[in-house]
Amino acid sequence: MSQSSRKGRRNFLNLFLGGSSLAFLAAIFYPAIKFLNPPEVEDSNTEAISAGKVEDFKKGSGKVVKFGSKPALVIRDDSSEFKAFLAVCTHLQCTVQYLPDEKVIWCACHNGKYDLNGINISGPPPRPLTPLKVNIQQDEIFISREA
Amino acid sequence: MPLKRLYDQVYEWVDERVGLDEMIHFLRKKEIPIFAHSIWYYFGGISLFLFMVQVTTGIMLLMYYRPGVSSSFESLQFIVSKVHFGWLVRDIHSWCANLMILCVFIHMFSVFFLRSYRKPREMTWLSGMVLLSLALAFGFSGYLLPWNELAFFATKVGTDIAGSVPLAGDYIVRAIRGGPDVTGATLSRFFGIHVSVLPGIFIIVLGVHLYLLQRQGLSEPIAWEKLPPERKKVMSFFPNFSLREMIFWLAALLVINALAVFFPWELGIKADPFASAPAGIRPEWYFMFMFQTLKMLPPHVGPLEGELAGLALINLGGLLWLTLPFWDRWSGTGSPKARLITWLGIVIIAYIVLMTILGYVLP
Amino acid sequence: MNLKAVLTVFSSALLSAALASGAKAAAENNCLSCHARLMQRYSTPTVLYEKDIHQKAGLICSDCHGGDPEGKKWHGPRNPAQGFLGAPAPAEIPTFCDRCHGNVVYMRSHNLSLPVDQLVKYRTSRHGELLLGQGDIKAASCVSCHSVHDIRQVGDPGSSVYPVNLPGTCAGCHADAQYMAGYGIPTDQFAKFAGSVHGVALLERGDVGAPACNDCHGNHGAIPPEVDHISQVCGLCHVNNEKLYRESFHAEIFKALGSPDCETCHGNHGIRHPDESFLGAGENSVCGNCHEQSRNDAGFALGLAMRSILDSLAASLSATTGLVEKAEQLGMETSELSLSLRDVRQSLIEARTMIHSFDDTEVSKAAQPGVKLALELKAGALDLLSEHKKRRWWLGGISLIVLALIAGLYLKLREIEK
Numbered sequence: 001m002s003q004s005s006r007k008g009r010r011n012f013l014n015l016f017l018g019g020s021s022l023a024f025l026a027a028i029f030y031p032a033i034k035f036l037n038p039p040e041v042e043d044s045n046t047e048a049i050s051a052g053k054v055e056d057f058k059k060g061s062g063k064v065v066k067f068g069s070k071p072a073l074v075i076r077d078d079s080s081e082f083k084a085f086l087a088v089c090t091h092l093q094c095t096v097q098y099l100p101d102e103k104v105i106w107c108a109c110h111n112g113k114y115d116l117n118g119i120n121i122s123g124p125p126p127r128p129l130t131p132l133k134v135n136i137q138q139d140e141i142f143i144s145r146e147a
Numbered sequence: 148m149p150l151k152r153l154y155d156q157v158y159e160w161v162d163e164r165v166g167l168d169e170m171i172h173f174l175r176k177k178e179i180p181i182f183a184h185s186i187w188y189y190f191g192g193i194s195l196f197l198f199m200v201q202v203t204t205g206i207m208l209l210m211y212y213r214p215g216v217s218s219s220f221e222s223l224q225f226i227v228s229k230v231h232f233g234w235l236v237r238d239i240h241s242w243c244a245n246l247m248i249l250c251v252f253i254h255m256f257s258v259f260f261l262r263s264y265r266k267p268r269e270m271t272w273l274s275g276m277v278l279l280s281l282a283l284a285f286g287f288s289g290y291l292l293p294w295n296e297l298a299f300f301a302t303k304v305g306t307d308i309a310g311s312v313p314l315a316g317d318y319i320v321r322a323i324r325g326g327p328d329v330t331g332a333t334l335s336r337f338f339g340i341h342v343s344v345l346p347g348i349f350i351i352v353l354g355v356h357l358y359l360l361q362r363q364g365l366s367e368p369i370a371w372e373k374l375p376p377e378r379k380k381v382m383s384f385f386p387n388f389s390l391r392e393m394i395f396w397l398a399a400l401l402v403i404n405a406l407a408v409f410f411p412w413e414l415g416i417k418a419d420p421f422a423s424a425p426a427g428i429r430p431e432w433y434f435m436f437m438f439q440t441l442k443m444l445p446p447h448v449g450p451l452e453g454e455l456a457g458l459a460l461i462n463l464g465g466l467l468w469l470t471l472p473f474w475d476r477w478s479g480t481g482s483p484k485a486r487l488i489t490w491l492g493i494v495i496i497a498y499i500v501l502m503t504i505l506g507y508v509l510p
Numbered sequence: 511m512n513l514k515a516v517l518t519v520f521s522s523a524l525l526s527a528a529l530a531s532g533a534k535a536a537a538e539n540n541c542l543s544c545h546a547r548l549m550q551r552y553s554t555p556t557v558l559y560e561k562d563i564h565q566k567a568g569l570i571c572s573d574c575h576g577g578d579p580e581g582k583k584w585h586g587p588r589n590p591a592q593g594f595l596g597a598p599a600p601a602e603i604p605t606f607c608d609r610c611h612g613n614v615v616y617m618r619s620h621n622l623s624l625p626v627d628q629l630v631k632y633r634t635s636r637h638g639e640l641l642l643g644q645g646d647i648k649a650a651s652c653v654s655c656h657s658v659h660d661i662r663q664v665g666d667p668g669s670s671v672y673p674v675n676l677p678g679t680c681a682g683c684h685a686d687a688q689y690m691a692g693y694g695i696p697t698d699q700f701a702k703f704a705g706s707v708h709g710v711a712l713l714e715r716g717d718v719g720a721p722a723c724n725d726c727h728g729n730h731g732a733i734p735p736e737v738d739h740i741s742q743v744c745g746l747c748h749v750n751n752e753k754l755y756r757e758s759f760h761a762e763i764f765k766a767l768g769s770p771d772c773e774t775c776h777g778n779h780g781i782r783h784p785d786e787s788f789l790g791a792g793e794n795s796v797c798g799n800c801h802e803q804s805r806n807d808a809g810f811a812l813g814l815a816m817r818s819i820l821d822s823l824a825a826s827l828s829a830t831t832g833l834v835e836k837a838e839q840l841g842m843e844t845s846e847l848s849l850s851l852r853d854v855r856q857s858l859i860e861a862r863t864m865i866h867s868f869d870d871t872e873v874s875k876a877a878q879p880g881v882k883l884a885l886e887l888k889a890g891a892l893d894l895l896s897e898h899k900k901r902r903w904w905l906g907g908i909s910l911i912v913l914a915l916i917a918g919l920y921l922k923l924r925e926i927e928k
Contacts, residue, residue: 039230
């Protein structure tokens with residue numbers, strides 16, 4: 001084999017080796033660096049979820065929002081106080097709703113009713129609704145599980 | 148060539164202080180015997196490499212994992228579903244664990260068959276056995292951390308076995324579990340052991356193991372020793388052996404990759420201590436042969452309870468294995484009895500393989 | 511007649527005595543000194559009475575049965591001279607209990623919340639008619655259901671009339687074919703109820719939100735609900751269904767036919783959890799009970815239309831749920847999808863309820879959001895699954911880089927060693 005072709009081969013080999021090493025290192029470091037960059041939703045536990053702004057809720061109204069993988073009912077009562085519960089009926093787990101005219105939380109499945117404290121007052125539900133803590137920070141409503 | 152000049156300058160600066168030249172000289176001088184079975188020499192290095200992968204991926208997982216009955220599973224779910232490449236880091240960590248233990252076993256058996264444990268390498272063997280136990284402990288403690296159904300029940304069954312030790316059994320079980328049952332306390336304990344205690348001890352013992360290795364050089368197989376000097380082929384450690392090692396390390400990565408592609412690890416279902424155990428609870432494969440042995444023993448062996456007899460047997464076997472360098476007086480002396488040791492090794496491997504297969508095949 | 515008058519006089523005297531004795535703890539109860547030690551038949555009440563609510567209220571034997579608790583003389587079975595009323599005859603039991611339980615003033619001093627109209631209602635009931643009107647002692651009276659001497663409060667889970675226990679109590683007579691012979695009513699109610707959705711909920715799951723016999727039939731005024739009142743009974747819990755039905759054209763038709771509303775399709779005691787097979791064609795179809803099973807029959811065609819809407823939504827929901835669960839187990843992020851699945855389920859429930867309007871456009875409207883959402887979620891789940899696959903492909907691709915590097919190193923090695 002001639003000298004120049006050997007050198008040529010050598011160069012090619014070095015290039016190839018260098019190139020694949022770089023690619024390899026990139027394949028390692030790229031995921032590693034991205035991994036260390038935290039995702040948008042920073043928390044694994046649904047510790048506090050924003051349910052919207054205060055002005056989104058009219059007085060005497062209620063809204064169902066997403067709380068992790070469960071629905072939560074956020075109510076702003078007539079005295080502008082905010083209350084929140086897991087909107088899962090304690091009877092057969094249908095999603096409850098707020099009836100502003102009757103000022104009760106109602107389950108359409110079997111006519112179960114809860115008062116504004118989440119206590120079951122009528123119909124089949126055996127237990128009160130699970131209450132959630134409400135924190136208002138800078139006009140934004142945060143709901144979280146009670147400790 | 149300004150880059151090369153820079154490189155040379157940096158090299159000199161470091162060499163003056165650290166003695167790089169000496170190290171490289173030593174490495175170049177270091178020789179590896181070449182013979183038919185020299186491929187087995189790589190497995191120690193591969194185990195080391197895999198351990199380093201484990202430490203790295205383990206630290207990365209630590210950035211997001213939170214131990215606790217209501218956060219272990221959830222944080223793992225977070226890692227695999229939301230964290231960028233979280234699924235990748237987790238899969239690598241899980242598969243590399245299995246691969247590392249496999250390589251450690253292969254390494255141990257290759258040392259056995261090559262009789263590398265003979266004088267003066269008895270301490271290397273002993274430290275190696277300690278490393279094996281630590282690796283198994285790593286595997287056992289880490290397995291619980293996802294806090295899913297399979298992990299929970301496998302740990303329950305595994306720790307139950309410790310209870311059959313006479314007298315101290317109850318204490319041992321309570322100490323391991325942090326209580327009478329597998330609970331959040333167990334999780335805390337296993338987590339602390341897995342990320343602090345074991346890595347610390349492992350690194351120290353590994354240091355001893357590697358130091359001995361470097362100081363005593365690689366052991367020469369008996370057959371090779373007997374060759375006339377002109378026939379003894381060697382290769383230098385650096386760069387020949389090192390490059391080969393690099394190739395093998397990359398090949399190990401390839402295997403992990405393939406495993407992660409074809410057998411991705413599931414998240415599973417969160418552990419529920421009050422649910423009944425699902426069918427098919429099994430320990431990890433590296434414990435399977437012990438598990439299957441215990442299962443196959445009759446309820447009573449003589450005056451002893453079956454499980455206890457099994458444990459005693461396994462421990463006795465382990466003890467004999469551990470002290471091998473001290474009672475094997477035949478290997479290397481040319482005695483025909485040396486063959487017995489070889490057969491012993493073959494029988495043990497066959498037993499382990501058979502028991503492992505049975506553990507998966509039998510109901 | 512004479513005896514009756516005497517008894518009335520003495521019972522009022524007794525009442526005052528009871529009132530008085532209720533105020534203070536009974537000084538002595540010599541009834542017990544004999545009855546606790548007599549043969550089984552006479553001593554059983556004393557043993558049972560320890561658990562009785564009346565005992566806890568401070569009443570002793572004489573407060574109901576009359577007689578002199580401090581006396582030490584043996585009494586006959588009934589001795590007006592001693593004021594002893596003895597055990598009331600079956601037909602006398604309702605008035606016996608009513609002496610106190612129907613007296614507002616008296617009951618106020620013991621338990622304000624108890625009703626005092628039991629006897630009034632009882633007289634209107636079938637049991638009351640038979641016992642008080644016709645003197646049929648086989649008919650149930652107070653003690654048949656509430657037991658005697660170990661009566662517990664209704665809310666006490668040990669009570670024979672606690673909702674979970676009540677169906678068994680009624681079945682004591684109503685399921686006994688021999689006992690009920692001659693009354694012309696079936697005796698399979700309990701068996702049917704136990705297998706029904708309400709029965710399973712109440713008896714097996716202990717869900718006291720589910721109706722027991724009295725929730726539909728009334729307790730003291732127990733009577734089978736009138737044909738035209740049945741939907742109101744069901745509507746106490748199943749509000750939406752009843753309202754829709756009442757406003758539909760079907761209600762009038764059933765009324766004209768004298769058909770018992772809800773019961774026509776759902777049965778009474780053996781109500782199963784309704785499902786799509788009730789509609790349209792097939793064995794289970796309730797439409798088929800009246801309508802001809804052919805598309806020419808407008809009613810049947812309506813059933814078919816509603817059925818197909820529900821079927822498609824239910825199938826869509828089931829398929830999507832399966833995919834989401836699969837993705838979740840693989841470790842993909844599915845919390846949004848799972849949450850939205852609830853909305854699909856809600857839509858299905860609403861569509862099923864809407865059947866009672868007998869208007870397939872309404873059913874379709876109720877199902878629409880669910881159908882749409884289910885498709886979106888299905889796409890989302892499939893996306894996740896393909897993302898899962900894609901990751902594996904990328905990972906496989908990385909292997910090529912590693913292979914290239916291995917090849918490069920190998921070639922380098924060969925070069926070095928030449």
